[in-house]
Amino acid sequence: MANTSPAIEDYLKTIHAHTEWQPEPITPSVLATRLAVAPSSVTEMVKKLAAQGLVTHQPYGAIRLTDAGLSRALGVVRRHRLVETWLVSDMGYGWDAVHDEAEVLEHAISDRLLEAIDTHLGRPVRDPHGDPIPQADGSIVSVPTVLLSEAPAGHAGTVVRISDRDPLLLRRLAAGGIRPGVLVTLSGDTLDGPDGTAVELDADGREAIWLTA
Amino acid sequence: MANTSPAIEDYLKTIHAHTEWQPEPITPSVLATRLAVAPSSVTEMVKKLAAQGLVTHQPYGAIRLTDAGLSRALGVVRRHRLVETWLVSDMGYGWDAVHDEAEVLEHAISDRLLEAIDTHLGRPVRDPHGDPIPQADGSIVSVPTVLLSEAPAGHAGTVVRISDRDPLLLRRLAAGGIRPGVLVTLSGDTLDGPDGTAVELDADGREAIWLTA
DNA sequence: GGGTACTTTTCGGCACGCCTAAAAGCGGCT
DNA sequence: AGCCGCTTTTAGGCGTGCCGAAAAGTACCC
Numbered sequence: 001m002a003n004t005s006p007a008i009e010d011y012l013k014t015i016h017a018h019t020e021w022q023p024e025p026i027t028p029s030v031l032a033t034r035l036a037v038a039p040s041s042v043t044e045m046v047k048k049l050a051a052q053g054l055v056t057h058q059p060y061g062a063i064r065l066t067d068a069g070l071s072r073a074l075g076v077v078r079r080h081r082l083v084e085t086w087l088v089s090d091m092g093y094g095w096d097a098v099h100d101e102a103e104v105l106e107h108a109i110s111d112r113l114l115e116a117i118d119t120h121l122g123r124p125v126r127d128p129h130g131d132p133i134p135q136a137d138g139s140i141v142s143v144p145t146v147l148l149s150e151a152p153a154g155h156a157g158t159v160v161r162i163s164d165r166d167p168l169l170l171r172r173l174a175a176g177g178i179r180p181g182v183l184v185t186l187s188g189d190t191l192d193g194p195d196g197t198a199v200e201l202d203a204d205g206r207e208a209i210w211l212t213a
Numbered sequence: 214m215a216n217t218s219p220a221i222e223d224y225l226k227t228i229h230a231h232t233e234w235q236p237e238p239i240t241p242s243v244l245a246t247r248l249a250v251a252p253s254s255v256t257e258m259v260k261k262l263a264a265q266g267l268v269t270h271q272p273y274g275a276i277r278l279t280d281a282g283l284s285r286a287l288g289v290v291r292r293h294r295l296v297e298t299w300l301v302s303d304m305g306y307g308w309d310a311v312h313d314e315a316e317v318l319e320h321a322i323s324d325r326l327l328e329a330i331d332t333h334l335g336r337p338v339r340d341p342h343g344d345p346i347p348q349a350d351g352s353i354v355s356v357p358t359v360l361l362s363e364a365p366a367g368h369a370g371t372v373v374r375i376s377d378r379d380p381l382l383l384r385r386l387a388a389g390g391i392r393p394g395v396l397v398t399l400s401g402d403t404l405d406g407p408d409g410t411a412v413e414l415d416a417d418g419r420e421a422i423w424l425t426a
Numbered sequence: 427g428g429g430t431a432c433t434t435t436t437c438g439g440c441a442c443g444c445c446t447a448a449a450a451g452c453g454g455c456t
Numbered sequence: 457a458g459c460c461g462c463t464t465t466t467a468g469g470c471g472t473g474c475c476g477a478a479a480a481g482t483a484c485c486c
Contacts, residue, residue, distance in 0.1 A: 059465070
């Protein structure tokens, strides 16, 4: 029952990530793409996760986390985001460079170390990308946000969250001065920051940034 | 050639540990015991290590690290000891409680993070047990020491190093005030510390503590 | 020199997580 | 309804690292 492995944690985390900001359940093919594995590997692993009561899945259908699966996924996310925060706060990493390191460390730290890091950092509620850090009890501190692609033209707000999925985008934004906490205005396809900085965004870019509502 | 895995790293580290403080090469059965695996597993893995040029081994003979193997082993030891030092310095771990955590993390941190931790800690040369931390170039800063079991009766000195192999011993010593840096005197089977503290040691215990010569 | 106790190796197998190729199912379109 | 294209599952296999049982080698002792 307390069975786990890096692979299982990655599946749970990825299933969860898909529903974190929209409610459509994930399909096996999307999961396979995100994890960069063959579809047949997904079928196999999902079967195992279902047997452990972590997901529900009937053949040829979508995949949904159970309560148990969600709680395990949130644990992994918590690890990942606390590690990222630690790397930036203590180890001098740029907020655009922490993802890969955290991807490995999230599977390696004990509950005790996780707790020590959390305490050391002062129990932060958001990571360097602005993603909320699930608390130890599973609760999540959230603020109202608008996804850039859904914001009206001319919308102004503070950058709350930037998806860390695309490292290139992160570096472009960092270079353009766009980071969580910065006040920006949307003008067409361009995001204007302070001091005349501006970054032009494609459709994907506009799906990766959230501002205060 | 840059092939590695936690298992390979553990074998190299354990082979190295056996020769770190005495020159007898390790035998497969001792290696199996230390790693808590079956002897047949050792045969298999040693064959693989030999094929990669990391150890020399002829059938039914002892196992010796090659230069390449030694350098890889020192890298793992460096990771392990820097992680331990970090856990104690930054995360509030006791020096008797860091071993297991480091055992996992040593396989998970990147070269970049290792470097960041080293810098953050001010490039320490000894870990919390007093074990020397191999430097990035493979060099080791050493001081002359005497193993307790080889020290003359009445020998006094500063505790330089305590083997972290036995967690119970570490806790007993920590409880008795014996830790690296403390001035002690050997009286028979008992090690006297400052403030009238004293810890009685069995043969294993006397093989686990080094004092300044 | 021959037996015997011990160590080491070989051999067949297993769990995990992945793969490719082929079969099965699903949904849209005519 | 029937067909087609796409998704998903099944089936068979592979590499890694482990195991236990049995064979092979070593070493010691009489």
